[in-house]
Amino acid sequence: xxxxxxxxxxxxxxxxxxxxxxxxxxxxxxxxxxxxxxxxxxxxxxxxxxxxxxxxxxxxxxxxxxxxxxxxxxxxxxxxxxxxxxxxxxxxxxxxxxxxxxxxxxxxxxxxxxxxxxxxxxxxxxxxxxxxxxxxxxxxxxxxxxxxxxxxxxxxxxxxxxxx
Amino acid sequence: xxxxxxxxxxxxxxxxxxxxxxxxxxxxxxxxxxxxxxxxxxxxxxxxxxxxxxxxxxxxxxxxxxxxxxxxxxxxxx
Numbered sequence: 488x489x490x491x492x493x494x495x496x497x498x499x500x501x502x503x504x505x506x507x508x509x510x511x512x513x514x515x516x517x518x519x520x521x522x523x524x525x526x527x528x529x530x531x532x533x534x535x536x537x538x539x540x541x542x543x544x545x546x547x548x549x550x551x552x553x554x555x556x557x558x559x560x561x562x563x564x565x566x567x568x569x570x571x572x573x574x575x576x577x578x579x580x581x582x583x584x585x586x587x588x589x590x591x592x593x594x595x596x597x598x599x600x601x602x603x604x605x606x607x608x609x610x611x612x613x614x615x616x617x618x619x620x621x622x623x624x625x626x627x628x629x630x631x632x633x634x635x636x637x638x639x640x641x642x643x644x645x646x647x648x649x650x651x
Numbered sequence: 652x653x654x655x656x657x658x659x660x661x662x663x664x665x666x667x668x669x670x671x672x673x674x675x676x677x678x679x680x681x682x683x684x685x686x687x688x689x690x691x692x693x694x695x696x697x698x699x700x701x702x703x704x705x706x707x708x709x710x711x712x713x714x715x716x717x718x719x720x721x722x723x724x725x726x727x728x729x
Contacts, residue, residue: 514703515710526723533724550709551720553727569690587709590720597726600709603702618694618702626701630726 493547494539495524505543506607509573510615512550513603518542521614523607526551537588540605552585553599558630564604566617575611583607595631602626 488502500522508519526537536557542548555562564584566574576582584606586599601624607614655663662672668688675682685693 512706513699514706526727527720529721529724535724535727537723537727548710550706551712551723557727567689573690587706588712589705589709590712590723591708594722600702600705602698603706616702616706618692618698626698626705 488543490543491546492541492549494549495541498522498524498541500524500543504612506540506612506614508614508616512605512616513618515542515545515548518544518548520544523552538585540585550605551588551590552605553588555584555586555599555601555604558599559601559628562601562624564606564617564619565621566606570615570617574606574608574613574615576608581608581610583609589627596629597631598627598629600626601628 488505489497489499491497504522506521506523508521511517511519520543521540522543524539524541526535526539528534536554538552540550540552562584564579564582566579566582571578571582574582584604586601586604589596589598589600591597601619603616603618603626605614606617657663657673659673659676662670662684664670669691670684670686672684672686673681674684687693
């Protein structure tokens with residue numbers, strides 16, 4: 488299946504690999520189908536664990552997804568049995584859990600949304616943005632120390648600067 | 652918008668399986684109790700709005716016009 492994207496141009500993906508959202512990403516109500524693509528690559532070809540979630544229906548709409556446990560090892564998602572059923576999952580272990588990464592021009596403001604993760608059942612190719620009921624996961628979880636220098640699009644932010 | 656007046660301990664039904672009850676009224680605050688099937692998600696509106704705003708930021712930051720993302724592999728090495 489071939490579709491247009493603003494960032495990558497026209498791309499081809501296996502139609503079987505397209506993910507369908509059972510509940511939309513909040514604010515993107517009309518978009519239900521997305522492709523999971525490899526994340527940004529550095530100038531010298533390094534890859535990352537971050538992945539792109541590209542809409543197949545809106546060329547300009549893409550999100551960056553990260554593994555929340557890489558910055559918050561104790562992160563846990565608790566879904567209701569109805570939500571698991573909605574995703575065709577027998578248990579939480581069947582799901583891949585990602586959080587949305589926000590990379591503003593000021594890299595000290597890099598953050599991820601722990602309150603509303605993107606949960607994907609890779610077998611069924613079903614996903615949703617869950618809204619967790621617990622109160623201690625912020626919508627804006629900042630990844631860098633507030634004391635980190637405020638460089639615009641800094642070239643070198645070492646992983647050691649990632650908090651925790 | 653449908654507007655209904657309710658007193659303490661009175662409720663409204665939305666469809667046949669969602670009940671919203673006024674539990675307490677004091678100090679300019681209303682305490683509501685909601686009885687709904689488990690598949691109906693109930694959230695404070697401001698939480699929903701904040702998530703919507705943050706999602707829009709996530710999409711904008713990932714947009715083609717955003718700054719260079721080539722240092723992401725440094726931040727999140729494989």
